Amino acid sequence: MSALSVPNTRYLERVGRDERVWLLFAIVWCLFLFVIMYVWQFFGSQRTPIESYRIEPSEFRTLTQEYVAGHQVGDVNGVPVTVPTEQGEAFLAARAFAFEPVLQLRRGESVRIYLSSYDYQHGMSIQPLNLNFQVLPGYVYVVNLTPTSTGEFGIVCNEYCGLGHHVMSGRIIVTD
Amino acid sequence: MATARAPRSLLDRGAPWRVCQVTGYQVFTPVQRLIVFNAVAAVLSLALGGVLALFIALTRWEAVSLLPPELYYRFTSTHGVVMLVFWIVFFEIAALLFGGTVLINAKLKGVRFAWTYTALMAVGAIVTTATTLSGHANNMFTAYPPLVNHPMFYVGIILFAVGALCGSCHFVYQVWSARREGVIAGPLPLVVYGLLTAAIIAIWTLLHGAVAYVPALFQALGWLELDPAVYRTLFWGFGHGAQQINLAAMVACWYALAALTTGARPVNEGLSRFAFVLYLVGINMGSMHHLLVDPGIGMHARIINTSYFMYAALLGSLIHAFSIPAALETAQRARGFTEGLFGWLRKAPWREPGFAALMVSFIGFGVIGGVSGVLMGTMQLNMLIHNTLFVVGHFHSTVVLGTTVAFMGLAYYVVPLVMKRDLAFLGLARWQPYVFGAGLLTLIGGLMLAGKLGASRRAWDASFSLAPLQVESLSSPWLSFANAVIGLGGVLAVIGGAMFVLIMVATVFFGRANERPAVGTLGVLAGREGPKSDVEIPEFDHHAKTFQAPGTTTLVFVFLVWFVVMFAWASINLARVGWGVG
Ligand code: HEM
Numbered sequence: 001m002s003a004l005s006v007p008n009t010r011y012l013e014r015v016g017r018d019e020r021v022w023l024l025f026a027i028v029w030c031l032f033l034f035v036i037m038y039v040w041q042f043f044g045s046q047r048t049p050i051e052s053y054r055i056e057p058s059e060f061r062t063l064t065q066e067y068v069a070g071h072q073v074g075d076v077n078g079v080p081v082t083v084p085t086e087q088g089e090a091f092l093a094a095r096a097f098a099f100e101p102v103l104q105l106r107r108g109e110s111v112r113i114y115l116s117s118y119d120y121q122h123g124m125s126i127q128p129l130n131l132n133f134q135v136l137p138g139y140v141y142v143v144n145l146t147p148t149s150t151g152e153f154g155i156v157c158n159e160y161c162g163l164g165h166h167v168m169s170g171r172i173i174v175t176d
Numbered sequence: 177m178a179t180a181r182a183p184r185s186l187l188d189r190g191a192p193w194r195v196c197q198v199t200g201y202q203v204f205t206p207v208q209r210l211i212v213f214n215a216v217a218a219v220l221s222l223a224l225g226g227v228l229a230l231f232i233a234l235t236r237w238e239a240v241s242l243l244p245p246e247l248y249y250r251f252t253s254t255h256g257v258v259m260l261v262f263w264i265v266f267f268e269i270a271a272l273l274f275g276g277t278v279l280i281n282a283k284l285k286g287v288r289f290a291w292t293y294t295a296l297m298a299v300g301a302i303v304t305t306a307t308t309l310s311g312h313a314n315n316m317f318t319a320y321p322p323l324v325n326h327p328m329f330y331v332g333i334i335l336f337a338v339g340a341l342c343g344s345c346h347f348v349y350q351v352w353s354a355r356r357e358g359v360i361a362g363p364l365p366l367v368v369y370g371l372l373t374a375a376i377i378a379i380w381t382l383l384h385g386a387v388a389y390v391p392a393l394f395q396a397l398g399w400l401e402l403d404p405a406v407y408r409t410l411f412w413g414f415g416h417g418a419q420q421i422n423l424a425a426m427v428a429c430w431y432a433l434a435a436l437t438t439g440a441r442p443v444n445e446g447l448s449r450f451a452f453v454l455y456l457v458g459i460n461m462g463s464m465h466h467l468l469v470d471p472g473i474g475m476h477a478r479i480i481n482t483s484y485f486m487y488a489a490l491l492g493s494l495i496h497a498f499s500i501p502a503a504l505e506t507a508q509r510a511r512g513f514t515e516g517l518f519g520w521l522r523k524a525p526w527r528e529p530g531f532a533a534l535m536v537s538f539i540g541f542g543v544i545g546g547v548s549g550v551l552m553g554t555m556q557l558n559m560l561i562h563n564t565l566f567v568v569g570h571f572h573s574t575v576v577l578g579t580t581v582a583f584m585g586l587a588y589y590v591v592p593l594v595m596k597r598d599l600a601f602l603g604l605a606r607w608q609p610y611v612f613g614a615g616l617l618t619l620i621g622g623l624m625l626a627g628k629l630g631a632s633r634r635a636w637d638a639s640f641s642l643a644p645l646q647v648e649s650l651s652s653p654w655l656s657f658a659n660a661v662i663g664l665g666g667v668l669a670v671i672g673g674a675m676f677v678l679i680m681v682a683t684v685f686f687g688r689a690n691e692r693p694a695v696g697t698l699g700v701l702a703g704r705e706g707p708k709s710d711v712e713i714p715e716f717d718h719h720a721k722t723f724q725a726p727g728t729t730t731l732v733f734v735f736l737v738w739f740v741v742m743f744a745w746a747s748i749n750l751a752r753v754g755w756g757v758g
């Protein structure tokens with residue numbers, strides 16, 4: 001009589017005391033884990049971005065280039081540095097193998113970032129905060145950020161996108 | 177019913193039936209070759225994957241930095257495919273063939289059919305491995321469109337998957353016809369029930385796989401263009417489900433190992449079965465925990481799916497987390513190890529390879545793999561680890577520390593019993609689970625630390641030092657330290673894996689023939705209905721007013737506290753990001 005052989009025909013046992021206590025706590029924990037996601041999403045400050053739209057990669061490229069042309073304030077290593085629009089919007093494009101443009105944000109001011117890719121799938125990973133988002137061509141992911149600290153924040157790619165994956169980076173600069 | 181004779185050849189073809197002298201099972205001999213063939217294919221895959229693991233782990237260690245980028249990506253891709261697909265699935269098919277015949281004393285209907293799908297799998301595995309190893313599929317199985325692999329990669333995978341699908345259906349058919357013909361009267365043995373769960377999930381999952389991989393092949397041939405988000409949803413319907421197969425198969429192994437090494441009997445057959453059913457309830461869920469920070473999915477879909485509808489599958493695992501140690505405790509107490517709360521555990525057969533494997537797998541999976549999985553699958557917490565090396569740490573603790581170690585433990589019994597040979601290098605086998613486990617713990621620690629420090633998954637250079645825009649925070653000494661830990665842990669894990677491969681190869685090809693292979697201190701005696709324990713293990717008293725397994729009850733609550741603390745810690749980490757995100 002073991003897990004390897006045929007059990008008693010009456011295998012629907014009453015659940016014993018040890019099991020009852022454990023089951024009760026286990027169920028409560030499972031429900032907590034479920035509910036907490038809604039709670040955090042409605043009341044927390046770090047919510048998972050949900051808003052997103054379809055877009056043709058070529059159209060996204062045009063919009064990004066228009067945005068860069070209108071809002072460039074400088075450059076680092078040849079990459080344009082931009083500030084958000086009046087309405088607090090910015091575009092961030094991933095392509096093999098760079099993130100463009102560099103975004104210059106103000107502490108405490110929210111920005112609505114339109115994130116997408118010109119070519120492959122990429123991953124936007126903001127360092128050292130370690131905030132990570134998937135970037136898909138054909139979709140704009142709206143990521144709202146409100147920086148609370150100043151300095152330079154690196155962006156690296158964390159979805160394998162080809163042989164240049166490990167040189168694909170970008171930057172967010174936050175000033176006072 | 178012919179009795180057994182001494183084996184004449186490597187894989188005795190003799191009379192179609194024999195009675196196992198150790199367990200009393202009636203073994204349909206033509207199935208032996210099939211089991212051994214699949215097991216050997218699995219072990220060879222593991223060996224190849226292990227060699228590649230050594231290269232990539234030593235590349236991640238900056239001081240060694242063994243491979244150039246292209247080879248790193250190529251080897252990582254091959255390592256992933258060979259391990260996660262071929263080692264695991266070949267072994268699962270071996271386990272299904274074993275469970276669908278030996279464990280229910282049934283013959284195999286359709287031996288030729290079984291050889292056909294085994295051959296299909298072998299051909300598929302060879303085609304895919306050759307394509308990947310020659311650098312035509314550096315994007316691994318997660319080649320997300322518009323990135324594609326060479327068409328032959330998909331041809332191989334599809335052949336392999338069709339074979340595995342046939343194998344899973346075959347198992348279900350075996351169980352069904354054994355029931356119909358009265359070969360099994362009454363309920364299935366629990367282990368077979370677990371394998372049946374795995375097989376049902378496998379059938380469903382492999383159908384999903386077709387929906388993802390056939391279009392992917394067409395895209396590789398240039399016939400169509402796939403939508404990236406749609407593909408990811410389809411792909412993970414397969415990719416995630418595949419991990420649920422591994423989960424169910426691993427838990428079935430745990431029950432088997434507990435029975436084989438301590439004579440433990442399930443404390444509550446009904447509840448354990450219910451827990452397996454919960455895995456089935458969650459069959460189509462969970463897949464979106466891979467898509468939690470993707471565009472294109474609504475909030476409710478994310479939350480309900482990632483939680484397996486309110487954590488149904490987690491509840492299943494928590495039930496097993498109680499019932500496995502409770503079974504061990506009951507058996508050990510019946511043996512007279514009644515001292516204190518944990519006397520039964522101290523006196524457990526720690527030097528028995530199968531028990532060592534059970535413990536390494538059970539504790540490693542539960543304490544690290546399962547907990548980290550639930551944290552990562554919490555929608556908001558996912559932002560902190562998505563696609564970092566933490567994820568790689570997580571699944572090396574589920575599918576390697578958990579599933580792989582459990583399979584290794586089972587192989588220490590199944591292979592000698594099926595082949596009627598002594599296990600070679602028993603002394604080495606006593607250490608193997610611990611060495612492998614220690615290496616993996618180190619590796620996983622390094623991967624998780626690196627991931628917390630922001631290291632990207634599958635990036636040749638964790639600090640992105642060649643990028644035009646430098647990322648200062650990634651050139652921290654802590655990250656270099658984590659990378660070195662990955663390298664060192666990798667080396668130790670590969671040594672532990674090589675020990676297993678050596679023991680298996682030596683057993684299969686050079687093991688001493690023995691009708692009653694002494695598989696360590698196997699706690700079972702021959703009996704008509706399968707293995708019996710050498711002592712009478714009492715039934716768990718379900719009506720008692722006192723705790724029947726006080727040690728286990730204590731341990732599971734300690735585990736729950738650990739779980740809660742880790743969840744709180746992760747939530748604090750998220751809050752400490754400070755930035756508003758939404
Ligand atoms: C022998 C011990 C092992 C060692 C030392 C090892 C080490 C590694 C390392 C260093 C990576 C690269 C991580 C990256 O760059 O993202 C990796 C990737 C991977 N490993 Fe292992 N591994 C081992 C066993 C296994 C096993 C047994 C499996 C499956 C059953 C497995 C599945 C994978 C997969 C799927 C990947 C791809 C990761 C990705 O997509 O980022 N590994 N492994």
Ligand SMILES: [Cu+2]
Pocket residue numbers: 122123157158159160161162164165166168
């Ligand atoms: Cu990339």
Ligand SMILES: [Cu+2]
Pocket residue numbers: 415416417419462463465466
């Ligand atoms: Cu999954």
